[in-house]
Amino acid sequence: MMNTINEMWTSHRTQISFTIMTAILLFVGFNQSWVLALGIFNLSVISSIMALGVNIQWGYAGLFNVGIMGFAALGGLSVVLISQQPVTDAIEAGGFNMLIALMLGVITVVVGVVLHNKKFNKWVVFASIFLGFFAMRYFFADASSAIEKVNPAGTGYLGGLGLPVLLSWVVGGFAAAGVAWGVGKITLGLRSDYLAIATLGISEIIIYVIKNEDWLSRGVKNVTGLPRPVPYELELQKTPWFQDWAHYFDVGLGEFSTLFVKLCYAGIFVSILIGLIIMANLALDSPWGRKVRAIRDNEVSAAAMGKNITRQHLQIFVIGSAIVGLAGAMLVTYNGLLNPTSYQPLRFTFLIWVMVIVGGSGNNLGSVIGAFIIWFLWIQAGPMGLWIAEVISNFAGEQSSIALFIEDRVHHLRLVFMGAIMLMVMRFTPGGILPEKNKEL
Amino acid sequence: GSLQGYTGPLESLIGDIHDGTVLAASEANASGQYAHGTINVPEGDSKCIDADAAIAEAERLINDGVIGLVGPNCSGVTTAVINNVTAANGVVNISPSATSPALSTIEDNGFFFRTAPSDARQGQVLAAIAMGRGITSVAVTYTNNDYGKGLADAFVGSYEALGGTVTVNSGHEEGKADYSADVASLSAGGSSVLAVFGYADGGALSLTTASVDTGAFDSYIFADGMIGSGPALGGLDGLSGSWGTAPGGSTAAASWASVTAAAGITPGPYSGEAYDAMALIILASQASTDRGDIQAAMMAIGNAPGVSISAGQIGFGLHLLSEGIEIDYDGATGVEFNDVGEVKGSFLEYDVVGTAWSSIKTHR
């Protein structure tokens, strides 16, 4: 009996695990609520995309990127910069100076690089950068304080370009890719853990910039009310055809509108996810994928076989980061707000890593299932902890000291819970739930 | 429902807030006056800084059938929850501790309330007191989130307008391992007074401790987040001459003190606000548990005219309501809403005497 189950599992891992996950979500839908189930589903899909980006970097190329948070935040920032309406007052107050400052910044960098490449004395290079920096600083300080003074409680930043929000997702991907390119150029010579701490550092730097450069991102004061690619609940509730539908399905108007909006998002997210997975799988299952895996296996030997390791790593780093950036933009759009304080390594970097590993690194579908499981736990560990507390207090009596103690600490039980389940999943599926075929454990 | 940041950076403040909500609910239950049976308060964890988790939890609570939400605590996720969940679903959402000025103007469809006053007001009060005390130059450190930044903006704005100088104005991150760099650069500005806008057991405390240890400043100005129950900043000595403000000072405060004393708990920051938030939802749902009706009733119950109800009188209030008599809930903090559903709030000025807080004056 055990054996047949085992065999079934080994031969049909993918089908079985996706079926189980669907069943769990359906269960949530029927027993708790469909809004919740869909909410979990949507976030899981976004996380899947992020995990996919990481999987491409780690699973394909062994690049240990612990800066996921930074790239996701760049995606988020792009949403603000592209799709928010411009704040005309602020632009009048400091937009011009800011433009000059930014241009000076760019010129300084370009001049620095050119001088360096032309092998000028390093002091000359240094002096020119120094001068450029102070010139920039001069305009910059004026501009930023002028911008931030414009209605600080309401705006206090430049706003965005007012373009369609879907465009901002693409831009988010490109922004992350651009930064990844620069970062990769500098740090990809580093190995494993050293690369990890470098990327971690860079992601922190990105977050600090977003948090502290108020003129750009409103800093910690958050940007809210971001535009959506789907209709607003409150407007839906007012349209007659929608009311008819709600009536037809016999669902409360509020709930139905929420469901509807979430379904629209789900449609967009899932199509993006499927598109990415198809592309990723095609690539992996080709000479390109073979080259990439060979490099991961043994760099010295791959170099001796004529493969340019650095270039390959850079390509993969950029692509993976772009996907993370895209997911970051999707997330911010979905939440309707950019909240820089919420970018915490635990949530945006390590949680995603756990998804990749639990799902099975190197396997794209693995990242998806990993994302679903871990996100589900992240959300449902709390209720599970509460439920356990309830069981205990039923068992030991409502007022017993142990029940009171647990009751008091129940919210910390979720941490224990989350950890324990994670450990269990990893323990019983070494190599992940859907391991890469032919993979070393 | 109660949606609080049980885990995450504010976890250590939540105990008091949680106590406040529980107190109000059990008081109502004990009175037996509630028209719809016993009140159950399902809990959700907003994690304070994880908007996605907070939204999911809010959705879960709402689908569990809560009639209103107390929480969340942190302004960022509060915004997320209002935008994505409560306004859309038409659920009253009343935060006991989100004080960001930005929340005043949020498009909430009228469903968002708060029992903590906006920081814009506290900034003005602090600035006025500081000038009144003859302090003409300060350094400012704020916890780098929308609460701290908003408060610092408000304070610096009014203080400079009154003619004061701010030598250094910088933020500090929560939960970091070491704050001596912050202290060093703050002290280098040359001013002898430091204004601390942060959390009493967060980074601000570490920062203040480090500052006191190195003798960087002579005295300190504290905002509400730093002023709690018990000895000032965990009994740190070397704070004498320092002062601060926190919401309070209403006539209602005495009733709250006796309620907490009776329940045997020590009130902490925002616990009164939490009590009021819960009480308001309970009272507003006495007539009908329809979520829309609750919203409609909130303003009437919170504001005059009506029989004044203070902390410990929830049962009485419920009774009056079921008799059809109008009430004006004042509760623990003297609740009075303005037209966007925020309390106007009054502030108490505290002095540090030895290692204890001593309240000296009310500012309205």
Add this chain to the structure above:
Amino acid sequence: MITIKNLAKHFGGIRAVDGVDLHIERGSITGLVGPNGAGKTTLFNLIAGLYQPTAGEIILDGEDVTGLLSHQLFHKGVLRTFQIAHEFPTLSVLENLMMVPAGQLGESLINTWLKRKEIQEEEKELQKKAEEVIDFLSISHLKNERAGNLSGGQKKLIELARTMMVDAKVVLLDEVGAGVNRTLLRQIGDAILRLNEERGYTFCMIEHDMDFISRLCNPVVVLAEGQILTTGTPDEIKSSHAVIDAYLGQGIKTKESA
């Protein structure tokens, strides 16, 4: 073909290669022998671009290639094997070989989405070629095995097999024979001779098996302590006293017999 001038590589105080001048003739099979730690592998690593020399220069077909990286040297036609096998453990034996040829259409990411057809054709060709090589080394039963699961000797065969996947100007073989069964090694020797004669490959090989060296190589270069001790035909080398003392020895002696 390859001319090495005064090449040196120092690791801290250790002079692994210490001023070597060497000329590898086009179309020759040059043998490189010498005691353990003489610097043979280090010399290969320098020629193949894995290490950067401390001093000296390397000239390939009249072009200065000192300081180029290994992947660049591959494209210039320098191929090498590793003394300690460097297989790609998670790739199958077939894939280990198919990844070698440069400039494959399917190695470009965009093509993997747009030119599926052409890539498939190309793959067929490659696979055919790889299978021929595998057949020749009599490991065709292993073609779908993960290279990481191979035995020690089989891994060495993969090293050799990879060099047979492309047309190289010069192939550097670092002890392909160590750990390989002697009967098979004989066949490998035949293949090397054939590649050399029929396709004009240039070989340079490190080996400790003097029979193997004598059968294939001319000239033989003896390296000791980072410097060239002598150069000559195999017979000259075998009879040189200096070489016997430093490298070949006098045969087995035991305490009792001594």
Add this chain to the structure above:
Amino acid sequence: MAYLEGNSLVAAYGPVPILHECSVSVEKGELAVIVGPNGAGKSTAMKVLLGMLNPSSGSVVFDGQDITHLSTQERISLGLAFVPQTNNVFTSMTVHENLEMGGFLRDDDISHTIQEVYDLFPILFEKRKQNAGELSGGQRQQVAFGRAMMTQPTVMLLDEPTAGVSPIVMDEIFSNILDLKNSGRAVLMVEQNAQQALNIADKGFVLVSGRNEHSGTGKELIADPEVRKKFLGG
């Protein structure tokens, strides 16, 4: 019953067995050599004898005691020593520390044995403070051999100890192996330098695809034309 023997061993890494009823044995004061094509299962047989891979059937007997179910560690403490074919030195430790680790289980003074190893391989003395990972291939083999000697085992198992070493060192290693055997220990060795090895061996096993194809004294095997042609390269 031989001093150390593996009887009808069947073993596998995955679903497919590598060893099929393979048997090898060695007596005290005897040198036995295993030869065979690449991938025949020689190293696998050694691993089974050492307990690094569990056989699905068959037994390992040492000094009259069935040790099939003992762990590697327990077998080592019984007096078995092994030089693996690959990964046989501690790369991040110095040569000297490598030798010290060889003598880990001994409580007596090991400096004397270390000196013996240095006398045998003078190059190691020169390199004693260098990390083993920085050594050349042949130097590593010498460290590996020296490490095993440090344990002063009663049975020495060697997997291709001479791969990659120069002729002069190969002679040293072989003569040392003869010394070991003459001092009453049992030596079981896998070799691809089969000619030389069988020349000095007391007995030999030819393994093909995990099966015993031939066995006999070293001289007999060398003399067998089929064995010569198929496995000894000439």
Add this chain to the structure above:
Amino acid sequence: MVSESVDILNAFALLTNFIIVPAIAYGSQLALGALAVTLIYSIFRLSNFAQGDSMAFGTVMVILILALFQSDWANANFGAILPPYEFLSFVPTALYALPFAIGFTAIYLLVMDRLVYQHYRRIKAKAINMCMASMGVMFVTGGLVRIINGPERMTFDDGARFLFSVRDFKEFTGLTQGIAIKTSQFLTVTVAILLVAFLFYFLNKTKTGKSMRAYSDNEDLALLSGIDPAKVARTTWLIVAAFTAIAGTLYGLDKGFLPFQYHQLLLPIFASVIVGGIGSPMGAIVGAFVVSFSELLLTYAYKKFLIFLLPGYVPDSLVQLIGVEYKYAISFVILVVVLLIRPTGIFKGKVV
């Protein structure tokens, strides 16, 4: 003339008080945690994400033991030694509880090893899998810490707080700028020096230490040399437990105990380990100081210092290289720069 030299003294007193003393203390605190991380890494190839929370666990054990002897648990102040034992209070009381806390921490870590890590070692899992498992342990440990002791802040009543305070210093020297050194700072530095010396000696000179290195280098070969993996694991966790509990307690003495803050210690600790060169005890220490000094030196506003140093000159800005908001960002920039110059850390660490 006289006043000028006094001003120079003042300038340096200022620098010492605000930069050197805090940086050394903070650096030592990081170093202790970093030593544990680097040890675990070099033996098990495990980047232990649970380190911060394990330190919290060790500290909670100290708190529990102290609480056993005091009724005042709820009131958050520990360690006031009651008469007639007040003569013991020349060092913080927490130190008396420390040995027992180390014991409990060791038990906890060994249990976790048995339940979690042992399995991964047996199946020879890749380093990353173990690293993820440690993240699971991190969650569990963090949860346990909060369940046992709640998430609130606690401060130790740590005996004599100051070796000498700012006022003492000013009175003694007559300078206008004071220097304060806390007992806990002094303790931390001393202990850090002792422990790194111990670890260095242990790993490089003792047989057990060498066998641990051998095990981390090549597990199979270690087995073949007769090294007992179980014993290596045990010894490692014992040492780690000692380091962890000591590090946690000393940090708590200086800066108070707050679970969230301990959890956040992870990042600077890892940064220290890696900048120093992962796997190298010396590197852990040096890395920790690089991190702490870079935070302080680069964000310090030198205005006051310059006023003392160059009499008559009053800079009109703060003379600050970069705003203190960016101090963590800056310390990471330093890390990246160090790594670019020395890609495997200052002390040439391991690379997997």
